[in-house]
Amino acid sequence: MPDGVAAHADPHGPASATGFGAAGHHPALQHHFQTLAQQQEAATLGMWIFLVTEVMFFGGLLMAYLLYRVWYPAAWSEGSLELDIRLGAFNTVVLIASSLTMALGVRAAQTGAQKWTVRWLLITMALGFTFLVVKFFEYREKYLLHHIPGPNFEFEGPHAGQVELFLSLYFGLTGLHALHMVVGFSLLAVITWMAHRRRFSPEWYTPVELSGLYWHFVDIVWIFLFPLLYLVDRARQFG
Amino acid sequence: MSGHISPKKTYYVIFGSLMVLTTITVIVAFINLGALNFPVALGIAILKATLVILFFMHVKYSSRLTKLICGTAFFFLMVLFGLTLSDYLSRGWFTAPGGTAGAGTQVTIGPPAPTEGEPAEPAEEPARAPEP
Numbered sequence: 001m002p003d004g005v006a007a008h009a010d011p012h013g014p015a016s017a018t019g020f021g022a023a024g025h026h027p028a029l030q031h032h033f034q035t036l037a038q039q040q041e042a043a044t045l046g047m048w049i050f051l052v053t054e055v056m057f058f059g060g061l062l063m064a065y066l067l068y069r070v071w072y073p074a075a076w077s078e079g080s081l082e083l084d085i086r087l088g089a090f091n092t093v094v095l096i097a098s099s100l101t102m103a104l105g106v107r108a109a110q111t112g113a114q115k116w117t118v119r120w121l122l123i124t125m126a127l128g129f130t131f132l133v134v135k136f137f138e139y140r141e142k143y144l145l146h147h148i149p150g151p152n153f154e155f156e157g158p159h160a161g162q163v164e165l166f167l168s169l170y171f172g173l174t175g176l177h178a179l180h181m182v183v184g185f186s187l188l189a190v191i192t193w194m195a196h197r198r199r200f201s202p203e204w205y206t207p208v209e210l211s212g213l214y215w216h217f218v219d220i221v222w223i224f225l226f227p228l229l230y231l232v233d234r235a236r237q238f239g
Numbered sequence: 240m241s242g243h244i245s246p247k248k249t250y251y252v253i254f255g256s257l258m259v260l261t262t263i264t265v266i267v268a269f270i271n272l273g274a275l276n277f278p279v280a281l282g283i284a285i286l287k288a289t290l291v292i293l294f295f296m297h298v299k300y301s302s303r304l305t306k307l308i309c310g311t312a313f314f315f316l317m318v319l320f321g322l323t324l325s326d327y328l329s330r331g332w333f334t335a336p337g338g339t340a341g342a343g344t345q346v347t348i349g350p351p352a353p354t355e356g357e358p359a360e361p362a363e364e365p366a367r368a369p370e371p
Contacts, residue, residue, distance in 0.1 A: 040242065041302060048308045055312040059319050066320065067327055089265050096261065100254040103245075103295045110244045209242070209297075216295045220288045227280040231268035238271045 028204035040206050047210045051217050054180075058221055061176065065169045065228065068162075075162030077233040079170070082147060082163075084138060088230040091134050092222065098127035099219040106212040109205035114198055117208065121192040124215065128185050135178050142167070170229055177225060180218045187211045243300035253294045260287050 026036055033039035069076045105120030146154040149168040157163060191211045194200065200208060264283040272279060293299040298309055 041305075044301065045305055045308060048305055052308060052312040052315070055316055056319070059316050063319055063323055067323065070324075070328065085265070085268070089261070092261055093258065096254065096257045099257075099291060099295055100250055103250045104247065107244060107247065107250070110242055205242075213296055216291050219295075220291050223287045223291070224284050227264055227268075227284050231264060232277050232280045234268045235271040235276045238269060 026203055028206075036203055040204075040209070043206045043210060044213070047213050051213065054217060058173070058176065061169065061173050062224075062228075065173065068165055068169065069233075072159065072162040072165065073233070073236070075159035076166055077236040078157055078159055079163045079166030080230065080233040081237060082167070083170070083230045084141070085230050085234070087134055087138055088226055091131050092226045094127050094131050094134070095219050095222050098124045098131070099216050101127065102212050102215045106205070106208050109195065109200050109208040110202060112202040114195060114200070117195045117200065118192055121188055121195060121208075125185055125188050125192065128181055128188070128215075132178060132181055132185075135174065135181075139171075142171075173225055173229065177218065177221050180221070184211070184215050184218050187214060243297060245294065245297075245300075249294060253290050256290060257287055 029036050029039060033042065101120050101124045105117055105124060108114075108116035108120055142148055146152050147167055149164045149171065153160075153164050153167075155163050188211060191207055194207065260283050264280055267276070267279055267283075270276075292309065298306060301309075
């Protein structure tokens with residue numbers, strides 16, 4: 001570090017002053033940051049920018065959903081009834097619960113409760129896996145009923161072609177969401193292993209925090225998909 | 240580290256609120272409110288997402304820059320929806336001299352169902368061959 005930059009303290013300053021041994025600073029602190037807090041702030045900001053691109057990624061599909069919903073309200077109502085509201089609601093509860101356990105996992109990492117970090121992360125992964133298993137059975141039912149859009153699509157009703165479009169968007173949206181669940185699950189597996197190896201401390205737990213942000217984002221996507229696909233057009237059938 | 244540590248109670252309260260809102264939105268799905276079903280369901284979803292963002296994702300305690308970035312997501316989403324719908328929904332409002340009424344308004348997929356009102360305008364190019 002050049003002399004004369006008084007504001008930028010040497011990160012490898014006297015070991016006795018920092019209490020971090022020969023390195024002179026926290027091992028997780030990279031040299032282009034001045035403090036761990038600044039580093040965490042930059043990492044969080046970067047994660048949020050990535051999540052904004054993810055919002056736009058799902059936004060395109062949601063736009064298609066919205067437009068066709070305006071055009072084909074009757075088909076949307078018919079298609080919506082084909083989805084199992086009980087499984088959808090169950091998965092919503094499972095996913096929101098996994099968000100709670102994820103938040104508690106991040107909190108455990110913040111407070112240095114290493115055992116609880118691992119436990120909460122494992123519970124979060126179990127809930128995420130439950131979600132995917134339920135999703136698999138929902139897809140399987142669609143497959144058995146020939147409700148998967150394509151050459152083998154069969155549907156009884158006056159709007160079969162439009163219902164096929166609804167189901168295409170259903171598979172597109174939930175499929176992309178399920179893909180994100182798989183990615184999130186893999187992330188959590190790595191993070192859990194790192195937590196198990198005691199890689200995190202109250203001073204540095206950025207990977208836990210960022211994985212948490214991703215997991216909550218995937219939860220939010222489902223918070224919108226559940227009413228849009230399972231709920232909103234169901235009521236048309238009543239009264 | 241400067242991260243804000245929320246009390247556990249906050250997380251449990253938020254989780255409880257999310258469960259209550261989920262229950263409400265499921266119940267409302269079985270009540271026909273006509274045109275109101277969609278805004279009610281969407282409003283509850285936005286409320287739930289806001290709770291998750293503010294508390295689970297710690298945005299309430301984040302820097303203003305992070306809050307701004309978070310806000311841009313919704314801003315650009317509204318630009319996407321707003322501009323696209325203002326195009327599609329306004330098609331056929333006005334007809335250019337020499338043009339055909341309702342050109343490009345709606346693409347009918349499959350055999351048209353002449354059930355309600357006037358039959359849909361056939362599009363210039365059907366998006367898909369009629370179902371056999």
